[in-house]
Amino acid sequence: MATNSLFDLIARGQPVVAPGVYDMISSKLAERAGFPALYVSGYGISAAHLGLPDVGLMTFTDMLERVQVIARNSGVPIIADADTGYGGLINLRHTVHGYEAAGVAAIQIEDQEFPKRCAHAQGVRVIDMKDMMRKIEVACESRSRDGFLVIARTDSLSEYGIDDAIQRANSYAEAGADMLFVEGAKTRDQLAQIAAAIKTPMLVKMVPDSPDLSIDVTELGEMGYDVIIYPSFAFLAAGAAMDAGFVELHTRGRVSSTPIMEFDAFSKMIGFDEIYEFDARWNDPSHD
Numbered sequence: 001m002a003t004n005s006l007f008d009l010i011a012r013g014q015p016v017v018a019p020g021v022y023d024m025i026s027s028k029l030a031e032r033a034g035f036p037a038l039y040v041s042g043y044g045i046s047a048a049h050l051g052l053p054d055v056g057l058m059t060f061t062d063m064l065e066r067v068q069v070i071a072r073n074s075g076v077p078i079i080a081d082a083d084t085g086y087g088g089l090i091n092l093r094h095t096v097h098g099y100e101a102a103g104v105a106a107i108q109i110e111d112q113e114f115p116k117r118c119a120h121a122q123g124v125r126v127i128d129m130k131d132m133m134r135k136i137e138v139a140c141e142s143r144s145r146d147g148f149l150v151i152a153r154t155d156s157l158s159e160y161g162i163d164d165a166i167q168r169a170n171s172y173a174e175a176g177a178d179m180l181f182v183e184g185a186k187t188r189d190q191l192a193q194i195a196a197a198i199k200t201p202m203l204v205k206m207v208p209d210s211p212d213l214s215i216d217v218t219e220l221g222e223m224g225y226d227v228i229i230y231p232s233f234a235f236l237a238a239g240a241a242m243d244a245g246f247v248e249l250h251t252r253g254r255v256s257s258t259p260i261m262e263f264d265a266f267s268k269m270i271g272f273d274e275i276y277e278f279d280a281r282w283n284d285p286s287h288d
Helices: 006-010 024-033 042-050 060-072 089-102 129-142 162-174 188-197 217-223 233-252 263-269 272-282
Strands: 016-021 038-040 078-081 106-110 149-154 179-182 202-205 227-230
Touching: 006 016, 016 024, 016 042, 016 233, 024 038, 024 060, 024 233, 024 263, 038 042, 038 060, 042 060, 042 233, 060 078, 060 089, 089 106, 089 129, 106 129, 129 149, 129 162, 149 162, 162 179, 162 188, 188 202, 188 217, 217 227, 263 272
Parallel strands: 016 038, 016 227, 038 078, 078 106, 106 149, 149 179, 179 202, 202 227
Antiparallel strands: none
């Protein structure tokens, strides 16, 4: 478990890249690849756990159980998606307490109505800006650890435009948010405009299958973004690999062309070597 502040990473002067993870396989592989932080994706967990869209069907308890497992077994800071806080102000306080106790480094809350919808779905609605500011104040007051960050996300861009989104983001910083996330930018120019108008540390989301937002980490850092998340990359990559493998197995009766991880390498990745070492020490007759 690593709960050190993301600000420790940001202070190094390079943008922090945090891929989205949704289970222990994805989190172990991402950490093994060398990423300094991970983003626990509500969309990914809803898809993997329920097989359903990210439209507020995951409960706080559902999400917390999975966040706890990932945070407990990870050696890098975890940013955890908390949707709207799972209800009113008292629910938000309970959510902050739970996520902080789970060991995450940062919690992300958004200004959508409850129950929320995935930002890419139809029918996204946001609450009043002042109501969200109160939620941020409650979230900040509810934490007990200085290094536990509150990331405020606004989804207003798609409904009210970029000026409203920027105004909301700056107001959320005034309410105490440590980092800001403006959801919904469609172009480089919009991303640059947002970054230039906001002085609080910024998080940005990249969608790997969107050609208009195929922007590398260096350029995003130069714009002024501090944390770059790729929430959908892991489950899209896994989905493509499994889909190809299952189709090949079903149609050809064998799997030969689909790239797969070697079984021994997979077993090592999930910790079998540690089990073997433990067994060797404690099942050795010399201990009797």
